[in-house]
Amino acid sequence: xxxxSQVSMVFHLDKCIGCxxxxxxxxxxxxxxxxxxxxxxxxxxxxxxxxxxxxxEDQEIYKGGWEKNGxxxxxxxxxxxxxLKNIFHNPNMPSLEDYYEPWAYRYTDLFEAPEGDDQPIGxxxxxxxxxxxxxxxxxxxxxDLSGTPDYARQDVNFxxxxxxxxxxxxxxxxxxxxxxxxxxxxxxxxxxxxxxxSGALYKRGEDGVVLxxxxxxxxxxxxxxxxPYKKSxxxxxxxxxxxxxxCYPRLESGQAPACMHSxxxxxxxxxxxxxxxxxxxxVASCDEAELIDRxxxxxxxxxxxxxxxxxxxxxxxxxxxxxxxxxxxxxxVKKWRIALPLHPEFRTIPNLFYxxxxxxxxxxxxxxxxxxxxxxxxLSGVEKLRVPIRYLSxxxxxxxxxxxxxxxxxxxxxRVSRRDTTVKDVTETxxxxxxxxxxMDIHEANEIFRLxxxxxxxxxxxxxxxxxxxxIEMLENTGDVKGNTGxxxxxxxxxxx
Amino acid sequence: MLNYLLFIALPYAALAVFIIGSIxxxxxxxxxxxxxxSQFLEGKNLFWGSQPFHWGMFFLFFGHLxxxxxxxxxxxxxxxPLRLIILEVTGFAFGLSALLGILLLIFRRLTNKRLQxxxxxxxxxxxxxxxxxxxxxxxxxxxxxxxxxxFASTLTPYLRSIFSFDPxxxxxxxxxxxxxxxxxxxxxxIAIIPFTRFVHFLVYPVDYLWRRYQQVIWNWDRKDxxxxxKHVYGERTKNN
Numbered sequence: 001x002x003x004x005s006q007v008s009m010v011f012h013l014d015k016c017i018g019c020x021x022x023x024x025x026x027x028x029x030x031x032x033x034x035x036x037x038x039x040x041x042x043x044x045x046x047x048x049x050x051x052x053x054x055x056x057e058d059q060e061i062y063k064g065g066w067e068k069n070g071x072x073x074x075x076x077x078x079x080x081x082x083x084l085k086n087i088f089h090n091p092n093m094p095s096l097e098d099y100y101e102p103w104a105y106r107y108t109d110l111f112e113a114p115e116g117d118d119q120p121i122g123x124x125x126x127x128x129x130x131x132x133x134x135x136x137x138x139x140x141x142x143x144d145l146s147g148t149p150d151y152a153r154q155d156v157n158f159x160x161x162x163x164x165x166x167x168x169x170x171x172x173x174x175x176x177x178x179x180x181x182x183x184x185x186x187x188x189x190x191x192x193x194x195x196x197x198s199g200a201l202y203k204r205g206e207d208g209v210v211l212x213x214x215x216x217x218x219x220x221x222x223x224x225x226x227x228p229y230k231k232s233x234x235x236x237x238x239x240x241x242x243x244x245x246x247c248y249p250r251l252e253s254g255q256a257p258a259c260m261h262s263x264x265x266x267x268x269x270x271x272x273x274x275x276x277x278x279x280x281x282x283v284a285s286c287d288e289a290e291l292i293d294r295x296x297x298x299x300x301x302x303x304x305x306x307x308x309x310x311x312x313x314x315x316x317x318x319x320x321x322x323x324x325x326x327x328x329x330x331x332x333v334k335k336w337r338i339a340l341p342l343h344p345e346f347r348t349i350p351n352l353f354y355x356x357x358x359x360x361x362x363x364x365x366x367x368x369x370x371x372x373x374x375x376x377x378x379l380s381g382v383e384k385l386r387v388p389i390r391y392l393s394x395x396x397x398x399x400x401x402x403x404x405x406x407x408x409x410x411x412x413x414x415r416v417s418r419r420d421t422t423v424k425d426v427t428e429t430x431x432x433x434x435x436x437x438x439x440m441d442i443h444e445a446n447e448i449f450r451l452x453x454x455x456x457x458x459x460x461x462x463x464x465x466x467x468x469x470x471x472i473e474m475l476e477n478t479g480d481v482k483g484n485t486g487x488x489x490x491x492x493x494x495x496x497x
Numbered sequence: 498m499l500n501y502l503l504f505i506a507l508p509y510a511a512l513a514v515f516i517i518g519s520i521x522x523x524x525x526x527x528x529x530x531x532x533x534x535s536q537f538l539e540g541k542n543l544f545w546g547s548q549p550f551h552w553g554m555f556f557l558f559f560g561h562l563x564x565x566x567x568x569x570x571x572x573x574x575x576x577x578p579l580r581l582i583i584l585e586v587t588g589f590a591f592g593l594s595a596l597l598g599i600l601l602l603i604f605r606r607l608t609n610k611r612l613q614x615x616x617x618x619x620x621x622x623x624x625x626x627x628x629x630x631x632x633x634x635x636x637x638x639x640x641x642x643x644x645x646x647x648f649a650s651t652l653t654p655y656l657r658s659i660f661s662f663d664p665x666x667x668x669x670x671x672x673x674x675x676x677x678x679x680x681x682x683x684x685x686x687i688a689i690i691p692f693t694r695f696v697h698f699l700v701y702p703v704d705y706l707w708r709r710y711q712q713v714i715w716n717w718d719r720k721d722x723x724x725x726x727k728h729v730y731g732e733r734t735k736n737n
Contacts, residue, residue, distance in 0.1 A: 088551040089543055221537070
């Protein structure tokens with residue numbers, strides 16, 4: 001047993017209102033620079049939709065992630081021989097058109113235009129060439145466009161749905177969508193790290209944050225292809241790749257990452273998970289149907305004395321173990337089992353979990369146009385749900401419908417029990433039936449309700465102490481680093497010499 | 498006099514600049530060591546330019562290196578005319594492929610506005626010297642046959658004399674102008690390596706072949722963190 005700690009996240013999709021505040025917070029801190037304008041380390045997509053970059057989930061196009069290879073896994077579009085063979089031209093790399101051409105408006109035109117009969121306009125100019133452009137796409141171009149042929153119908157997850165199921169998602173009265181905020185998953189088996197020929201990418205041992213060493217990156221661009229979530233971006237100006245750093249300077253000083261801190265809907269949770277690094281290869285290479293169960297096994301119970309003992313032997317500090325015990329992520333993922341990873345079939349073992357959106361599933365409309373939000377047999381028949389289960393299972397469960405239904409039953413039970421507490425119109429048999437189907441007691445339902453809707457900032461973000469005081473003693477003579485600038489570029493970020 | 502300048506002073510200056518400059522750039526300007534790929538901005542034409550150019554240069558470099566390291570073996574191989582022809586034609590084909598590749602890369606850079614935004618002055622220099630180098634090489638291969646044989650018997654001794662610090666320029670000064678251009682331009686390329694995007698072939702990632710796929714880096718050795726002897730002043734744990 002090789003116990004390590006991992007900072008991981010839960011996003012509660014029912015609470016996401018798609019306001020993009022997280023994206024803006026991230027952009028303002030990290031990617032508001034030349035060469036990084038098009039990057040959105042945090043972005044919010046509408047599902048069904050094509051996402052950003054367009055069709056990023058389609059690994060037939062981008063060849064991202066790992067594929068099963070006997071008892072192990074191998075990279076789909078990169079790797080030792082494949083990577084070095086394609087080093088002069090990477091055939092599966094997304095180009096600027098797959099994201100969008102970044103632009104700004106020439107605001108001065110509004111003031112400097114000569115007097116005339118018509119209103120002056122600020123034309124859009126490309127942030128790359130500086131020339132006027134026709135805007136073709138943006139990072140959230142398909143916002144709220146569920147049901148449209150150009151975006152929603154091109155959703156990659158539809159290939160697992162039957163024609164009838166697909167059509168049901170496009171009828172005006174049954175149409176549905178939810179938002180999908182995405183950041184880097186800081187995977188346990190990161191494909192970007194495995195694909196980097198120069199070894200610039202690495203996973204930090206202490207907290208599991210995946211980073212790119214800007215001094216070692218040589219622009220071989222394999223990480224851009226290999227990351228199945230397309231969360232590694234190529235900076236066209238500096239000639240280096242960049243990715244979400246999980247705001248590690250903030251984490252190290254005990255603050256929540258900017259996207260999480262700024263979240264208006266309070267959908268985000270962050271905490272430590274203890275996991276067994278010896279099992280990574282076995283989990284990543286198991287059968288597709290087992291992927292979620294096996295991934296759940298790799299995360300260990302931080303209250304188990306044997307786990308605590310092994311963790312301490314491995315040098316994990318007491319404060320990290322306490323943080324793991326208080327971790328909201330552990331509660332959502334392991335204890336309550338209502339959060340699932342996005343696209344586990346990419347086999348990277350992602351550490352970002354999503355509490356499924358129950359709302360669009362429940363609010364099915366009956367013949368007379370009445371929303372049926374509470375009925376005895378609401379979840380008894382999968383076909384009655386507004387969203388086809390198959391759609392969600394292709395997003396969050398590698399096609400395993402039962403996993404989605406289990407989560408829905410539990411989420412539904414929490415709702416019914418809260419309705420029983422507040423509105424008091426649920427019969428006892430109804431309540432008992434729902435609760436027993438979900439295998440949940442009233443105490444647990446109340447706990448889930450509390451952490452979902454009433455949790456304080458400290459409950460939502462349990463950031464482990466980074467113990468920088470020890471790290472700086474180990475790494476540097478503090479006298480040497482006194483007066484240094486510390487974080488950031490030590491060199492002007494320019495191309496070439 | 499000019500011969501001494503071009504075939505003794507230039508090579509030594511070029512090698513000195515190359516060695517000192519490359520170490521300096523790698524050691525102190527790590528952020529600026531990059532292949533500066535522009536595939537992200539334009540990928541389709543890049544394929545037709547970059548692939549033939551790079552593979553052509555790749556094999557030509559090792560061809561020249563072979564003739565430099567084991568000239569006898571090359572001469573012995575060329576003893577049979579058929580084998581000589583095969584070697585020469587193969588080399589010429591790689592040269593053509595490099596020439597077509599670089600022409601397409603230049604065309605691509607001139608016609609694409611986005612690429613002009615990421616082109617600096619040294620890139621222009623790079624294109625010019627590469628064009629001179631490849632063209633003169635093809636010229637020599639075509640008009641001064643058979644290069645693979647006379648290279649081993651005349652130029653290898655010259656190059657070896659350079660590296661043994663006993664430069665002999667007699668053989669080189671008798672060479673035709675095209676060969677001399679090829680040599681001067683080759684040493685110019687070596688000289689400008691540290692100042693251009695050429696640095697990227699010094700960091701070609703061969704170590705990827707024997708590296709583990711996953712890399713985990715600890716800021717300190719987690720198992721020794723509590724051992725107080727590790728806190729001794731002056732003992733620094735490497736960051737990676």
